[in-house]
Amino acid sequence: MQVEEKLALLNYKTDPAYAHITIDESICETCPDHFCTFGCPAKCYTIIDGRINFKYEDCVECGTCVIACAHGSVKWTNPKGGQGIKYKFG
Template identity: 40%
Template structure:
């Protein structure tokens, strides 16, 4: 039996990162009506930072905590997310330890 490695808690790892949040979102829902008709809402499940939330029959975007991985734009089956990198000097700064 090999060594048992410590399990990594994603929330603990995310806590190490720092953010310089912009006042302008780099993540835009193109059409909320498209999201309302989306049955599974995969953006709310796939985003590792939980940026997207289904609340009050709308998708809300907490762009300030975005990891800039781009998973949301791939996950949206309707191409309904306008994804860009944050403006220069803004966004996430990764810390690995």
């Protein structure tokens, strides 16, 4: 089974009013490596037209990106209570 197939089994309760992870785009603009795009298993980080694009809605809360980014761009918190990913379907 591919990672993408497993991700499709997960259930999310997205909080539209609170992004539990944010990035500093001014830092990302000059990033030399874009390690976040390689580390995130849910592909929340992609490069579109040369700019980093981040969407917290698909996050599986693994914490990889805050470690992978060596430039201090990622601000990581947990979703608010009752929000975020639910693994019981995964």
